[in-house]
Amino acid sequence: MNQRFIKNRRLLLAALMLTMVALLRAVPAAAEPYLAVQTGYKCNVCHVNPTGGGLRNEFGLTYAKVLLPAETLDSALDSWNGKLTDRLRVGGDLRADWTRVTAPNTSSQTSFSLEQFRVYADLTLIPDRLGIYVDEQIAPNGSQNEEAYVRYGNTTDGFYVKGGQFYLPFGWRLQDQTAFVRQVTGINMTTPDKGVEVGYEHAAWSAQFDITNGAANATTGSGYQITTQVVYTKPIWRVGIAGSSTQSNAGDRHVGGLFAGLKTGPIAWLAEGDIVHDDSFPGGRTLAAALFEGDWRILKGHNLKVTAEYYDPDRSVHNDQQTRYSVVYEYTPLPFLQLRAGYRHYFGIPQNDQQHQQVVLAELHGYF
Amino acid sequence: MNSRQSHRSLPCRGAVALCVLLVAACAGNGEGLDANGRPLVPGGSPTLPLSADFESIQENIFTPICSVCHVGGGAPEGLRLDAANSFNLLVGVPSTEVPSLLRVKPGDPDNSYIIQKLEGHAAVGSQMPFGCPNTQPCLTTSTIAFIRQWITNGAPPAAAAAAAVNGTLSVTSIVPDSMESVKAPPPQMMVAFNHELDVSQLVTHSLHIEKLAAGASSTVVDQIAARIEVSSANLRALMIWPARPLTAGRYRLVIDATSSSRFSDIAGETVALGTPDERGQAVISTFEVEVNP
Numbered sequence: 001m002n003q004r005f006i007k008n009r010r011l012l013l014a015a016l017m018l019t020m021v022a023l024l025r026a027v028p029a030a031a032e033p034y035l036a037v038q039t040g041y042k043c044n045v046c047h048v049n050p051t052g053g054g055l056r057n058e059f060g061l062t063y064a065k066v067l068l069p070a071e072t073l074d075s076a077l078d079s080w081n082g083k084l085t086d087r088l089r090v091g092g093d094l095r096a097d098w099t100r101v102t103a104p105n106t107s108s109q110t111s112f113s114l115e116q117f118r119v120y121a122d123l124t125l126i127p128d129r130l131g132i133y134v135d136e137q138i139a140p141n142g143s144q145n146e147e148a149y150v151r152y153g154n155t156t157d158g159f160y161v162k163g164g165q166f167y168l169p170f171g172w173r174l175q176d177q178t179a180f181v182r183q184v185t186g187i188n189m190t191t192p193d194k195g196v197e198v199g200y201e202h203a204a205w206s207a208q209f210d211i212t213n214g215a216a217n218a219t220t221g222s223g224y225q226i227t228t229q230v231v232y233t234k235p236i237w238r239v240g241i242a243g244s245s246t247q248s249n250a251g252d253r254h255v256g257g258l259f260a261g262l263k264t265g266p267i268a269w270l271a272e273g274d275i276v277h278d279d280s281f282p283g284g285r286t287l288a289a290a291l292f293e294g295d296w297r298i299l300k301g302h303n304l305k306v307t308a309e310y311y312d313p314d315r316s317v318h319n320d321q322q323t324r325y326s327v328v329y330e331y332t333p334l335p336f337l338q339l340r341a342g343y344r345h346y347f348g349i350p351q352n353d354q355q356h357q358q359v360v361l362a363e364l365h366g367y368f
Numbered sequence: 369m370n371s372r373q374s375h376r377s378l379p380c381r382g383a384v385a386l387c388v389l390l391v392a393a394c395a396g397n398g399e400g401l402d403a404n405g406r407p408l409v410p411g412g413s414p415t416l417p418l419s420a421d422f423e424s425i426q427e428n429i430f431t432p433i434c435s436v437c438h439v440g441g442g443a444p445e446g447l448r449l450d451a452a453n454s455f456n457l458l459v460g461v462p463s464t465e466v467p468s469l470l471r472v473k474p475g476d477p478d479n480s481y482i483i484q485k486l487e488g489h490a491a492v493g494s495q496m497p498f499g500c501p502n503t504q505p506c507l508t509t510s511t512i513a514f515i516r517q518w519i520t521n522g523a524p525p526a527a528a529a530a531a532a533v534n535g536t537l538s539v540t541s542i543v544p545d546s547m548e549s550v551k552a553p554p555p556q557m558m559v560a561f562n563h564e565l566d567v568s569q570l571v572t573h574s575l576h577i578e579k580l581a582a583g584a585s586s587t588v589v590d591q592i593a594a595r596i597e598v599s600s601a602n603l604r605a606l607m608i609w610p611a612r613p614l615t616a617g618r619y620r621l622v623i624d625a626t627s628s629s630r631f632s633d634i635a636g637e638t639v640a641l642g643t644p645d646e647r648g649q650a651v652i653s654t655f656e657v658e659v660n661p
Binding site: 101103106183186187188190191314317318319320321322323347348349351352355357 | 394396400502
């Protein structure tokens with residue numbers, strides 16, 4: 001099947017330059033797990049990283065060129081398969097945002113921002129066995145390494161080991177890092193950690209076991225974070241369970257989560273529920289968060305995302321819950337270009353205006 | 369309906385039920401809670417809404433979030449963010465991590481170190497609140513915007529502090545206070561007053577720090593010079609900077625015997641600082657440093 005997508009390498013450089021030109025007018029994309037649910041694929045079908053996100057592999061890039069956009073371009077883009085050489089694959093994401101945030105009794109804030117520009121590279125040292133992966137955020141705020149690890153083993157069928165800095169596997173790897181489930185668990189794509197991951201991929205099963213420093217130990221070095229996740233994937237549904245435990249002088253922290261996906265016709269449904277017990281609060285505190293998302297593929301290149309979220313900042317306190325509802329329209333007119341526009345409304349306790357924010361957002365996302 | 373359709377309808381119904389459950393989930397009504405969502409203390413006053421006012425920022429951010437760590441003798445970088453000390457240790461005070469930057473530079477939020485720490489682009493150390501976004505949420509952009517606005521407005525003190533000028537000149541806070549044990553050498557010491565000081569009189573004052581012998585003895589085993597300063601951004605706080613880092617041991621902050629121990633405000637009112645010792649020096653504070661720098 002791969003041969004179908006092998007392109008003329010002599011055109012690679014020209015294709016790369018063309019893509020870079022296109023990117024200057026575009027915006028980025030990160031992980032979008034609803035695509036996995038819609039297609040029934042495991043994360044490693046489209047991404048180099050078996051837990052998803054970041055650099056797309058050859059199939060992922062082809063999906064982005066052919067199946068995702070409303071219009072498929074021929075000619076030069078066809079020859080771009082992400083490979084600079086047989087061993088070196090590169091990619092990137094750039095997101096530029098415009099947001100307007102309003103809250104009661106507060107003047108609204110409107111701004112343009114460069115949310116992120118990231119480049120990825122994967123160097124295969126021994127095919128299907130040994131590789132080095134790097135995810136570097138170039139902007140904003142200067143260069144910052146997100147992921148950099150050595151990977152040994154088979155990431156498509158068998159065991160593998162990662163060592164270095166990487167994102168932890170926990171629940172849906174959502175593009176929106178402000179989602180309650182990603183904020184409350186503290187495991188998201190802004191919080192890479194250093195350590196070792198042992199993973200297993202076979203048929204419908206994916207599993208990871210990680211030992212890392214734990215962000216709470218960034219400066220104290222007083223313990224470790226252990227994270228594990230198991231996912232079972234079938235063509236129209238999947239279910240996963242994840243857990244994480246951090247030992248720290250600042251207070252131990254234990255996180256558990258269940259997540260699932262289901263495809264019903266053109267709609268992909270995602271759900272996740274997490275519970276956190278955090279001893280870094282005086283006396284300890286138990287928090288909970290949940291997400292339910294529906295992604296309706298209206299037409300090729302058009303997706304309507306509707307999300308309902310729930311957050312309980314302290315299970316022992318009544319009347320303090322918060323919710324958030326979002327509607328986001330995603331339009332992918334061309335390969336490597338996506339436009340997003342949406343609206344989020346937060347609801348919380350009446351005495352806190354900031355828990356009643358409304359956010360209008362527009363985003364330009366280019367990727368390759 | 370055939371068996372396959374029936375089989376498929378089950379997860380569909382489950383999804384719909386979960387969706388309805390989440391959509392129906394309501395935010396809390398806030399009954400019995402303060403603005404931070406914490407239970408009201410019986411008899412306590414309700415929290416002020418967050419605004420670009422120091423009193424509100426203290427009550428909504430510094431006290432509930434920052435002073436969990438930044439309090440007492442263990443406060444990181446000697447920065448105490450409790451209500452009694454935060455203003456005086458922030459406004460016009462050089463950061464200990466990046467001394468070229470003031471923690472709060474009135475009128476200039478971009479060059480105020482506290483903003484860089486909260487927004488996560490400071491040159492040194494971790495983003496604050498410590499551990500965010502892993503062990504606790506970072507402050508949202510809109511929350512930081514209130515602090516930015518307060519700084520842009522000139523970082524004025526709380527209204528209550530401004531009103532205190534009507535009383536007689538007195539000391540409101542000493543850091544470290546007498547008999548206090550601090551976890552790490554204090555980068556700076558502070559004596560706060562309720563009135564603005566007459567900085568033209570500062571030349572008449574000089575202070576030093578004495579290291580005392582172990583035990584209860586008052587024998588001085590070392591003497592460390594100290595620089596005193598009153599920031600033009602906050603004339604109510606006398607800052608004292610040791611010439612070199614203090615090591616573990618017992619210390620006292622002393623006004624030189626040849627120096628005046630009376631401090632003046634801009635109205636000419638004076639107050640004596642410290643307690644005379646056996647050598648006629650005024651001792652402002654005696655404290656213990658637990659560990660070496």
